[in-house]
Each structure stands twice: as structure tokens, then as C-alpha cells.
Amino acid sequence: MGLVSATLLRSLAPICLLIAIAGLVMSIGEPYQIRVAYIFFINLTAVFALQIYMGGTGHASFGHAAFQGIAAYSVAILMTPLALKRLLIPDAPFGLAAVHLGAVPSILIALVLTGVIAYIVGLAISRLGGVAAEIATLAFLVIVHVIFTNWIELFRGPRAFYGIPSISNLYWGLGAAIIALLIAKLFRDSPYGVQLRAASDNLLAARAMGVPVERLRLLAWTLSGIVMGMAGILLATYLGTIAPSSFYFNQTFLIMAMLLLGGMRSVSGALCGTLVISIGSELTRSLESGPVIAGIDLPAMFGLTGFFLGAIIVLVMSFRREGLLGGEEFEDLFRQWKLKRKSAADETSADAPAKQEA
Amino acid sequence: MVDGISKHFGGVYAVRDVSLTCAVGEIVGLIGPNGAGKTTLMNLISGALTPDEGSVSLGGVSLNQAGLSARAIAGIARTFQNIRVFGRLTARQNVEVAHTSYLRDRADKRRDHSIDEIMAMLGLTDDAQRKASTLPYGQQRRLEIARALALAPDILLLDEPAAGMNEQESLALIESVQSIRDEFGCGVIVIDHDLKFIMRVSERIYVMNMGELIASGTPAEVRQDPHVIEVYLGKKASVS
Numbered sequence: 001m002g003l004v005s006a007t008l009l010r011s012l013a014p015i016c017l018l019i020a021i022a023g024l025v026m027s028i029g030e031p032y033q034i035r036v037a038y039i040f041f042i043n044l045t046a047v048f049a050l051q052i053y054m055g056g057t058g059h060a061s062f063g064h065a066a067f068q069g070i071a072a073y074s075v076a077i078l079m080t081p082l083a084l085k086r087l088l089i090p091d092a093p094f095g096l097a098a099v100h101l102g103a104v105p106s107i108l109i110a111l112v113l114t115g116v117i118a119y120i121v122g123l124a125i126s127r128l129g130g131v132a133a134e135i136a137t138l139a140f141l142v143i144v145h146v147i148f149t150n151w152i153e154l155f156r157g158p159r160a161f162y163g164i165p166s167i168s169n170l171y172w173g174l175g176a177a178i179i180a181l182l183i184a185k186l187f188r189d190s191p192y193g194v195q196l197r198a199a200s201d202n203l204l205a206a207r208a209m210g211v212p213v214e215r216l217r218l219l220a221w222t223l224s225g226i227v228m229g230m231a232g233i234l235l236a237t238y239l240g241t242i243a244p245s246s247f248y249f250n251q252t253f254l255i256m257a258m259l260l261l262g263g264m265r266s267v268s269g270a271l272c273g274t275l276v277i278s279i280g281s282e283l284t285r286s287l288e289s290g291p292v293i294a295g296i297d298l299p300a301m302f303g304l305t306g307f308f309l310g311a312i313i314v315l316v317m318s319f320r321r322e323g324l325l326g327g328e329e330f331e332d333l334f335r336q337w338k339l340k341r342k343s344a345a346d347e348t349s350a351d352a353p354a355k356q357e358a
Numbered sequence: 359m360v361d362g363i364s365k366h367f368g369g370v371y372a373v374r375d376v377s378l379t380c381a382v383g384e385i386v387g388l389i390g391p392n393g394a395g396k397t398t399l400m401n402l403i404s405g406a407l408t409p410d411e412g413s414v415s416l417g418g419v420s421l422n423q424a425g426l427s428a429r430a431i432a433g434i435a436r437t438f439q440n441i442r443v444f445g446r447l448t449a450r451q452n453v454e455v456a457h458t459s460y461l462r463d464r465a466d467k468r469r470d471h472s473i474d475e476i477m478a479m480l481g482l483t484d485d486a487q488r489k490a491s492t493l494p495y496g497q498q499r500r501l502e503i504a505r506a507l508a509l510a511p512d513i514l515l516l517d518e519p520a521a522g523m524n525e526q527e528s529l530a531l532i533e534s535v536q537s538i539r540d541e542f543g544c545g546v547i548v549i550d551h552d553l554k555f556i557m558r559v560s561e562r563i564y565v566m567n568m569g570e571l572i573a574s575g576t577p578a579e580v581r582q583d584p585h586v587i588e589v590y591l592g593k594k595a596s597v598s
Contacts (some may be wrong), residue, residue: 108530191462194447194455198447201443201447202443204406205442205443205444207406207427208435208436209433209455211455265446327446344495
């Protein structure tokens with residue numbers, strides 16, 4: 001069976017789960033639930049993107065939210081109606097104040113631009129290993145944030161960029177999440193993905209096996225940057241409003257907590273972590289305002305969601321560094337479970353004649 | 359071919375002016391007591407270390423500018439003294455890592471052994487889907503060899519392949535090394551400090567001590583060499 005068909009087959013279960021979530025939410029039809037589900041799909045796309053790089057290289061990346069921002073601002077600048085842009089960014093450079101494109105070309109340009117920037121930045125980051133690479137990604141995030149907040153003519157600085165046509169809906173989110181899942185799984189199982197994981201396991205041995213480590217890191221970084229760009233486009237074209245703060249530390253820690261909780265080494269782990277934290281965040285958010293539960297008037301606990309995310313990262317790092325799924329895919333866990341059952345059954349059948357003789 | 363290679367750390371020479379050759383289809387042994395510089399020499403040949411002096415070439419082509427990865431592609435594959443399998447990957451994926459490099463980057467794909475054939479040859483078929491970290495020690499050693507063979511090397515460097523093995527396993531390994539040479543047509547350089555193992559498996563032997571070559575020749579010649587007896591075995595010892 002070829003790589004693509006095998007990946008499609010192995011992805012059927014998680015894809016069905018995502019479709020079921022979307023179907024359930026649409027059948028309820030409440031705008032709040034739809035919004036929560038849409039944000040879940042955006043974050044899921046972002047976490048799959050992060051998994052491509054972190055799962056392959058074993059390096060943490062603090063910089064991926066920047067790609068989300070680059071793609072989001074790109075579509076915002078290209079898609080926003082001219083009349084509004086004259087108001088928002090009248091002095092935009094390169095004549096961008098007078099440019100207005102449709103959704104498809106805007107999205108394509110945003111993805112290509114994000115990919116090109118990811119490639120250029122990746123040329124430096126892919127040559128680094130360990131902590132140096134991680135610090136470099138953090139520096140990249142800060143640099144992009146500084147550009148967003150200080151290049152007022154193009155990005156409006158710290159103020160919100162609003163008026164972006166809200167063209168996407170829950171199905172866009174679902175589609176993007178499924179595409180991101182397939183890309184992440186295809187890359188992970190591809191010969192290059194396997195080589196990259198080998199390098200993260202043992203760098204010296206991987207080099208001795210002819211693995212072009214820097215080239216593969218660059219590939220993973222660029223690919224994950226483009227997929228991250230999809231998440232940014234989803235955000236901009238759903239909310240209609242973006243600001244630099246949407247693509248900074250809060251978003252970085254949110255998607256990182258999601259990935260670490262499930263286990264960064266597997267795509268299934270990314271899905272699990274995103275599900276658990278999305279549900280957990282909704283619960284903690286409902287507690288923040290101080291609700292009355294079973295007659296008990298709870299006090300307001302502002303910042304509980306942030307505390308929850310921080311606690312998740314600390315707990316996972318302390319007690320289960322490989323995450324909930326231990327770096328395994330659903331199908332691997334299922335195969336291991338079947339093997340265990342088979343060996344247990346074999347042992348039972350081997351013991352039976354001995355017991356009869358006794 | 360290694361020509362006049364030297365490497366020093368600080369003021370101490372780990373390897374000094376060592377030259378050796380290994381022809382395709384030949385099994386060459388490299389012995390010496392602990393600290394003789396055997397593994398440093400292997401690191402210099404494979405490109406894990408850069409020599410201070412001297413050169414390494416393969417088929418007349420200089421590899422001085424090539425790093426570890428480039429030398430692997432050029433045809434020098436190796437195993438490690440301390441096992442370095444990719445523990446999170448399955449045994450088959452371990453071999454696939456090297457096979458991918460071979461298929462992608464090797465200019466002359468003249469040998470055609472599939473991953474499954476290589477694994478079968480090393481007795482790893484039944485363990486193909488097991489995580490490498492869960493394999494027994496002996497199987498991990500075999501997996502390292504299988505992985506190196508997937509590069510279809512011209513020269514295979516085996517760093518203490520018999521370490522931790524009992525007599526019976528060592529004998530089986532000797533057969534494996536000889537059949538690998540016959541099947542793959544590659545030269546094999548075997549490093550070990552187990553003299554019996556090296557004497558049985560090698561056609562030619564180099565002996566190192568304190569970073570320098572002190573003797574070379576057939577096993578019979580080396581066995582009788584007074585330097586080897588004095589420096590490596592002690593004055594009154596002999597090699598059986």
C-alpha cells in the first residue's frame with residue numbers, strides 16, 4: 001500500500017471524529033457553540049502545524065504564532081475593501097492601500113508569502129540545535145511582534161485591524177483541520193519524516209546514516225510555517241478583526257500546551273491535547289466570572305484559564321514528558337492492544353492443557 | 359585508504375601518523391588495548407572527527423572535505439561502540455532511515471538489497487515492527503549492522519561488534535560478518551579488543567598502541583610479532 005493511501009486509511013478515525021464534532025455543533029446551531037468549535041478547529045490546525053516541526057525535530061518552537069500573524073495580516077491587507085483601507089492604513093507602503101484582491105488570490109499569496117518567510121528564517125534556525133534553536137524561534141516571535149506593533153503604516157500598530165471580510169465558516173475550519181492533519185501525518189510517515197525523527201532520537205547516528213539533518217529541519221520548519229499560515233487565515237477571515245496580541249505569547253503557550261499535553265511526537269497526540277485543553281479552557285472560562293454551582297456562589301477567578309494552561313505544561317513536563325499518548329498514534333496503540341490481547345489469549349490456551357492434565 | 363592520519367586533543371596524540379588500507383571484499387581487523395586510539399581512528403575514517411593531519415580516501419577519491427553524512431553517502435558506513443539505534447522508531451524504520459539516504463543521494467546504485475532482504479539476512483524479520491529500544495542487546499547490535507548495510511557501503515566499519523556477546527554469539531557474528539562481505543561485496547574494518555574474535559574474523563590485522571600502529575599483517579604474522587606480544591599481551595603471553 002502506498003504512503004498516501006496508507007495515511008488516508010490511518011487518518012479515517014480522527015477525520016470521522018472531527019466531522020462528528022462539526023456535525024454535532026451544527027445540529028445544536030447555537031452561535032456560541034459554533035464559535036467555540038471554529039476556534040477549536042483553528043487551534044487544531046495550528047497545533048498540527050506545530051507538530052510537524054516539534055514532532056519531527058524534537059525542538060520546541062516559540063515562534064510559530066508569528067506565521068499565523070504573517071498570514072492573517074497578509075489576507076487582511078489584501079482582502080479588506082479599499083474604502084476601509086483608506087481609513088485604516090492610508091499610508092500603506094508599496095501601494096498596498098490601493099490593492100484589493102478576492103479571497104482565493106489573497107489566501108494563496110498569504111500562504112506563499114508565509115512559506116517564503118518561513119524558508120528564509122528557517123535557513124538560520126535549521127542550522128541550530130537544541131536550546132539555541134529554541135531561543136532563536138523565541139527571538140523570531142519577538143521580532144515579528146515588534147514589526148507588527150511598530151510598523152503602523154502597514155499593520156496599524158497595536159490597534160486592531162478590522163473590517164476583514166468574514167467569509168469563512170465552520171466547514172472552512174473543519175476542512176483546514178483535516179488538510180493539516182493529513183499533511184502532518186503524511187510528513188510524519190514519509191521517509192523524510194522518519195529520517196528527521198531519527199535525527200531527533202540520535203543526531204550522530206542519523207548523520208552517520210547519511211541523513212541531511214539541516215535540510216530536513218528546514219523542510220519541516222517551512223511546511224509547518226505554511227500550515228500555521230492556514231490557521232492565521234482562518235482566524236482573520238472568521239473574526240474579521242485581528243491585532244498583534246492575537247499572535248504573541250498567549251497563543252504560543254496555548255498551542256504549545258495543547259501539543260505537549262497530547263504528546264508532541266504524534267499527530268494523534270496533537271488532536272487529543274487540543275480536545276482536552278479546549279474543553280478544559282471552556283470550563284475554566286466559565287468559572288472565571290464566579291458562577292453559582294449547586295447553590296454555592298463562587299468568587300470571580302480572573303486569569304484562571306491562563307493558570308490552567310501553565311499548570312498543564314508544568315504537570316506534563318513533570319510527570320508525563322511524552323504526553324497523554326506517549327508519542328504513539330491511535331493506530332499504534334490499537335495494534336499494541338491487539339498484540340497484548342493475542343499474547344494473553346495464547347498464554348491462556350497454552351495453560352489450558354496443563355491444567356487439564358493436573 | 360587512510361594515509362598518515364593524526365589527531366590530538368590538547369597536547370596528547372590520540373592517533374599519530376596512522377596509515378591503513380582496506381580493499382573491497384576484504385575483512386581487516388584493528389586491535390589494541392583500551393585507549394589505543396581505535397575508536398578515534400574509526401571516528402576519523404567515518405568523518406565524525408576531523409583529522410589534524412593526513413587524509414582519507416575511497417576508490418581514489420579524497421574525502422577530506424566530506425563530513426559524517428557525506429562519507430556515509432560516499433560509501434563508508436559504520437556502527438557504534440555504544441549502541442545508537444533510533445529507539446523511538448521500529449526496527450524496520452531504523453533500516454529505512456539509511457535506505458532512504460542511499461536511494462536519494464547515492465549516485466551509483468549498483469547493489470539492490472531491499473530493506474526486508476537486509477533484515478532477513480541479519481535475523482531481524484520477526485522484530486521488524488518492534489520499537490528498537492525494546493529489542494534485546496544482541497538484536498540491537500545486529501540492527502546497527504543492518505542499518506549500516508542499507509547504505510550499500512563500500513567500506514563497513516564495525517566498532518566492537520562482539521562487545522557483550524558470549525562465545526557462541528561471537529562465533530555466529532563471525533559467520534555473519536563473512537556472509538555480509540560475500541553478499542554485499544564490501545570491505546569490512548572490524549575493531550575489537552577481543553583478540554580471539556579478531557584473529558578468527560580477519561584476513562589482515564593492524565595493531566595499535568598509544569595512538570600509533572605497531573604491527574600489521576596476517577593473523578599468523580601478527581600472532582608472532584614481538585611488539586604485539588610485548589605491548590599488547592605482555593612479554594610472556596601468546597595468542598592462541
